[in-house]
Amino acid sequence: QVQLVESGGGLVQAGGSLRLSCAASGRTFSNYAMGWFRQAPGKEREFVATIHRYGYWTYYADSVKGRFTIARNNAKNTVSLQMNSLKPEDTAVYYCAALTGGSYGSTSSADFGSWGQGTQVTVSS
Numbered sequence: 001q002v003q004l005v006e007s008g009g010g011l012v013q014a015g016g017s018l019r020l021s022c023a024a025s026g027r028t029f030s031n032y033a034m035g036w037f038r039q040a041p042g043k044e045r046e047f048v049a050t051i052h053r054y055g056y057w058t059y060y061a062d063s064v065k066g067r068f069t070i071a072r073n074n075a076k077n078t079v080s081l082q083m084n085s086l087k088p089e090d091t092a093v094y095y096c097a098a099l100t101g102g103s104y105g106s107t108s109s110a111d112f113g114s115w116g117q118g119t120q121v122t123v124s125s
Helices: none
Strands: 002-007 010-013 018-026 034-039 046-051 058-060 068-073 078-083 092-099 112-115 119-124
Touching: 002 092, 002 112, 018 034, 018 092, 018 119, 034 068, 034 078, 046 068, 046 078, 058 068, 078 092
Parallel strands: 010 119
Antiparallel strands: 002 018, 018 078, 034 046, 034 092, 046 058, 068 078, 092 112, 092 119
16 A cells, blocks of 8 residues: 655635645555545545546546646655635545545545545634
C-alpha cells in the first residue's frame, strides 16, 4: 500500500482559499487514482474529488464543482486540492486516499484502501 500524509489545513474566512497537499510514499504513486474526501462532525465521510493516475481526467462532487481543483505531480508523488470561494459548509477534516479497488472513477470510500491521517479545514462565516 501507499502511505499518505496531508498538510495545508487551517482556519479561513468564508470566501477565502486554502491549498491542501498530500505526500505519498511506498508503492509507485502513479499506479493509483487519487481522491479527496471530507468528514464533518456528526456526518458521514463524503467524496470531494478524484483524479486519474496520470491526471487524464478529474471528477468532482457537485457541492465543490467550480470551486475546488484537484491536481497531481507524479514526479513529486503529490496530490493537491486547491479550494477557492470557501463556505462554512466546507468545514471538515479532509483526507486524501488512494484507489486500491473498484473501478476508475469510483467515488466510494470503500474502494480507496490507503488513507492519510486527515487535515482540519475550518471556514468561519
